[in-house]
Amino acid sequence: MKTQSVTLPIFTSAGQFVARYSENGLVELDFPKVGSARRADRTPQRGVPTIPATIRKWHRATAAALKNILAGRLPGKLPPLDLSNGTMFQRKVWNTLRKIARGQTKSYGEIARAIGRPKAVRAVGGACGANPIPVLVPCHRVLAANGKVGGFSGGLNWKRELLAREGVSL
DNA sequence: CATCCAGTATATA
């Protein structure tokens, strides 16, 4: 069963992000492709399926939230997030991540304790890496306990950049 | 300070 999904671009000062939606909400958000802040290929005008009004509404919310965050502001209203593709464990982790306030950071260990698996810190790292919606689900606010930045699927530059825009100094 | 190890959930081979 291939859930039909819609992929839409978001143009920001930092490049073109790509958001993907299912019938249940935002499924995935991708960073701009490296080095191509230039004009991306336009989706062919012909043959573009009609985009449901619901999804356009979600997309506006996503774009607004993303731009707010990049501007160092609170994201504001978010679209529904469709995390049904993740495991129970991952969803629990992602849900916990969303509770980290802007400008705050947590360690992988703290996340692990928060979900009642204090020793599953490594697994938490894995769940963060599998996070399909970076920025809106702030995996970039999770640092290693010894002050290291850790890793980031979108590239460490992004992690540092996002933190910097939130006023977090490493 | 450098290594190693256990414990954990997942992914991949």
Next chain:
DNA sequence: TATATACTGGATG
């Protein structure tokens, strides 16, 4: 089944 992770905390040299 074995190995490797975006890890941590403790043990050991």
